[in-house]
Amino acid sequence: MRAVVIGAGVVGMLSALALRERGYHVTVLDMATARPPASWAGGGILSALFPWRYPAPLTALTQDAVPRYTQLAARILAAGGPDPEVYTCGMLVDAGGEHDAALAWAARHGKPADYRSASQVAPVLPDAPWIWLPEVGTVRNSRLLKGLHCLLAREGVSRAPSAAVSAIVPEQGAWRVSSAEGAIMTDQVLIAAGAWSAELLADAGLQLGLQPVQGEMLLYPPGLAPPPCVLLSDAGYVIPRRDGHVLAGSTLRHGSQDQRPTAGAAQQLRAMAETLWPPLKDTTPVAHWAGIRPGSARQWPWLGEVPDAPGLFLATGHYRNGLVSAPASAELIACLMAGKRPSIDPRPYALSSALSAPSSSSSPP
Numbered sequence: 001m002r003a004v005v006i007g008a009g010v011v012g013m014l015s016a017l018a019l020r021e022r023g024y025h026v027t028v029l030d031m032a033t034a035r036p037p038a039s040w041a042g043g044g045i046l047s048a049l050f051p052w053r054y055p056a057p058l059t060a061l062t063q064d065a066v067p068r069y070t071q072l073a074a075r076i077l078a079a080g081g082p083d084p085e086v087y088t089c090g091m092l093v094d095a096g097g098e099h100d101a102a103l104a105w106a107a108r109h110g111k112p113a114d115y116r117s118a119s120q121v122a123p124v125l126p127d128a129p130w131i132w133l134p135e136v137g138t139v140r141n142s143r144l145l146k147g148l149h150c151l152l153a154r155e156g157v158s159r160a161p162s163a164a165v166s167a168i169v170p171e172q173g174a175w176r177v178s179s180a181e182g183a184i185m186t187d188q189v190l191i192a193a194g195a196w197s198a199e200l201l202a203d204a205g206l207q208l209g210l211q212p213v214q215g216e217m218l219l220y221p222p223g224l225a226p227p228p229c230v231l232l233s234d235a236g237y238v239i240p241r242r243d244g245h246v247l248a249g250s251t252l253r254h255g256s257q258d259q260r261p262t263a264g265a266a267q268q269l270r271a272m273a274e275t276l277w278p279p280l281k282d283t284t285p286v287a288h289w290a291g292i293r294p295g296s297a298r299q300w301p302w303l304g305e306v307p308d309a310p311g312l313f314l315a316t317g318h319y320r321n322g323l324v325s326a327p328a329s330a331e332l333i334a335c336l337m338a339g340k341r342p343s344i345d346p347r348p349y350a351l352s353s354a355l356s357a358p359s360s361s362s363s364p365p
């Protein structure tokens, strides 16, 4: 089987890898960007933020993220790529009055959790009970993406790095995927184009509730005392990197695809970060950027075949949880494309529930 994957973000690249493992000849097409707008920009926390606030379909995709990324990191290193720095540092959450809900969620999913005084973890933190989730880890996005490029090359996945796909058209039982670079015929297509996926599906008659959500991050240099773990509150989070860098994130601007960072967001993030981790007070950030999340009106992604378009698949809408849920999403969509039974029940992610009206779904894009 031949498959074209549109989008070289973390969802597209991991899906391409999972398809290759199932014997596919895979080509990945991406617009001219070495920095996928969401995957490059993210914080790399391998947990949903406040995981107990999410429904079961999101938990199913996120709960094994750390072991999955640990295995992936070993494969990337073996392929000669950079270390994606999976770092199981734990996450300490200022959970307000949600302690019981958090502990009940952890018990239900077999995750260790307790609540303890934050000042026990670090004396500069408040003497107030916060939730401690010791198994939460992080991955370093830029290194992960470079590593995935190495791994895909090693596995024989073809890439066309500057092909903005403009049309996907059924032709004689196959699909023609067109860009300014030319056209490719393929048996199956996976749209994993992040916040731009809806544009490629404009005529499919689906109500997916997708929307770009811009988000900004700050990077602090090594040299100050980094937090010992991820710190999370309703205002934001700070993330320690293994080399001493500290990330602070993130803002939410709904409906925006503008990748230019703003002075207002920098100010907001600095105030948040200095409150959450006071040692940041005397340090000036060294970098500030914006990314575009594939936002979704619901809290888990769309993964499945487009109704009435056999061979055309979609994997998007990962919103704030695309890094943590990408490995399980990739496995699920690759199983569906290959006609195999996935280990996770695919029904909650299916696109059939997104049909706007039966009469409008007859022609694929």
Ligand SMILES: Cc1cc2nc3c(=O)[nH]c(=O)nc-3n(C[C@H](O)[C@H](O)[C@H](O)COP(=O)(O)OP(=O)(O)OC[C@H]3O[C@@H](n4cnc5c(N)ncnc54)[C@H](O)[C@@H]3O)c2cc1C
Residues within 6 Å of the ligand: 006, 007, 008, 009, 010, 011, 012, 029, 030, 031, 032, 033, 035, 036, 037, 038, 039, 040, 041, 042, 043, 044, 045, 046, 047, 163, 164, 165, 166, 192, 193, 194, 195, 196, 197, 200, 214, 215, 216, 217, 249, 250, 251, 290, 291, 292, 293, 294, 315, 316, 317, 318, 319, 320, 321, 322, 323, 324, 325
């Ligand atoms: C500030 C910020 C912080 C975040 N923090 C976290 C976190 O800590 N943990 C977590 O799990 N998630 C986090 N996320 C969310 C996560 O980054 C995203 O959910 C995830 O990266 C989505 O990946 P993707 O592959 O779907 O999209 P993208 O990474 O955007 O990739 C889509 C790709 O498709 C390409 N494309 C689009 N249209 C076309 C076309 N027509 N033709 C060809 N190519 C096309 C784009 O160029 C792009 O490379 C964060 C996001 C942001 C912005």
